[in-house]
Amino acid sequence: MGGGKLLSSWGTASYVARAVASKPTGPFTAVQDVLPAFHHNPQVVRAPDGTFLLFTIGQTLASESQSVGASASGGVVFRTELHYATDITGPWQSLGCVINGSNPSPHVMPNGTIVVAYKSIPNGLRIATASHWRGPYTTLTKPGARNSCCGAASSPASCCGEILLSPMPYGHPYIEDFFLWFDQDAKRWAIVLHQYELPNRGMGPGGFAYSTDASLLSPWHLANQSVYGLDIVLTDGSTLHADRQRPKLLFDSEGKPKYLYNGLDPGGQKAPTHTVVQEIKSWSPPYDTH
Numbered sequence: 001m002g003g004g005k006l007l008s009s010w011g012t013a014s015y016v017a018r019a020v021a022s023k024p025t026g027p028f029t030a031v032q033d034v035l036p037a038f039h040h041n042p043q044v045v046r047a048p049d050g051t052f053l054l055f056t057i058g059q060t061l062a063s064e065s066q067s068v069g070a071s072a073s074g075g076v077v078f079r080t081e082l083h084y085a086t087d088i089t090g091p092w093q094s095l096g097c098v099i100n101g102s103n104p105s106p107h108v109m110p111n112g113t114i115v116v117a118y119k120s121i122p123n124g125l126r127i128a129t130a131s132h133w134r135g136p137y138t139t140l141t142k143p144g145a146r147n148s149c150c151g152a153a154s155s156p157a158s159c160c161g162e163i164l165l166s167p168m169p170y171g172h173p174y175i176e177d178f179f180l181w182f183d184q185d186a187k188r189w190a191i192v193l194h195q196y197e198l199p200n201r202g203m204g205p206g207g208f209a210y211s212t213d214a215s216l217l218s219p220w221h222l223a224n225q226s227v228y229g230l231d232i233v234l235t236d237g238s239t240l241h242a243d244r245q246r247p248k249l250l251f252d253s254e255g256k257p258k259y260l261y262n263g264l265d266p267g268g269q270k271a272p273t274h275t276v277v278q279e280i281k282s283w284s285p286p287y288d289t290h
Contacts, residue, residue, distance in 0.1 A: 001273060002037045008269040011077055014040035016056060018088070024250055024259045025277050034092060035060070035083065038076070041177070041246060044088075045106045047114075047133045054083040055104040055116070060094050078120055080104040084133070098137050099128050105180040105191070108133075115216065117180040117191060124163035125178065125191070125209065127216050140164070142217050165209055165220035167195075175207060175222070177246050184255055186287060187214050192227060192260075194245045204229035205244050208286055221290035228260065232276060242266045244276070257283050 005013040016035035019028040035042075039058035046052055059076045060083075080099035083092040101118035108114055114130045116137065128137040141162045167173055177194035188211045195207035206228030212218040228247075232240045246263035257280050265273045 007265045007273040013037050016042045045108050048112045052085045055106050057102050078102045098135050105178045107180050117178040124166035179247050192247045223286040223289045225286050
């Protein structure tokens with residue numbers, strides 16, 4: 001967060017920095033500012049040609065359209081940008097807006113296809129794909145389904161396509177912050193996500209969604225149990241109670257989730273934001289629980 005601002009200013013003050021550590025659990029040291037405000041919720045993947053791809057929401061050029069989902073605080077949040085570099089230290093070049101949506105989670109297929117899970121308006125899971133990382137990115141729609149368009153007609157991927165998952169009744173729980181990957185063992189797509197907890201159902205913020213089979217357009221399901229909760233046991237033995245958002249995973253050599261990273265704000269947007277990492281000691285995905 002720029003200027004010492006709190007999480008409540010994320011829609012205007014967020015910027016992207018690079019931090020390094022000698023091990024996945026840290027501690028991490030910030031070594032480089034990468035993208036200025038406003039850029040938020042970054043995720044880096046690597047293309048088969050070795051190019052680093054940095055997906056964020058935000059706006060690099062003020063001259064570009066700001067008509068796509070401006071937040072109340074003025075930040076353009078329903079707008080996915082793609083920056084790329086041949087080295088993780090940069091320099092980073094911009095492809096501008098590639099998806100008319102928010103909170104992108106990219107996954108790179110062995111053949112170079114890029115799959116991006118994201119949210120838009122109305123709330124729900126959408127998925128866009130591109131045969132090459134340079135695009136164009138097209139939002140998936142099942143054959144015969146009605147497309148709903150949103151945003152400026154001239155915007156990239158302005159046709160929002162089909163909502164593949166929206167909890168019922170609509171918006172309960174509200175889902176966002178997708179982290180997408182393909183589970184080679186289960187032969188299906190999986191997503192860890194942030195959901196606003198449902199205390200009456202015993203569900204914490206760590207939601208889990210999955211496809212029925214290997215097709216991105218097969219029916220998607222929201223698990224009826226959480227994969228992480230509000231209480232975090234720290235290394236000193238104390239417990240931190242906080243809403244954990246922005247889940248990211250680091251995988252082991254066998255492709256199993258090994259470390260979970262979250263952004264959190266113990267003060268409910270009234271305190272400095274932090275990143276917390278936990279080692280996953282056993283992974284048992286809740287497939288077929290929905």
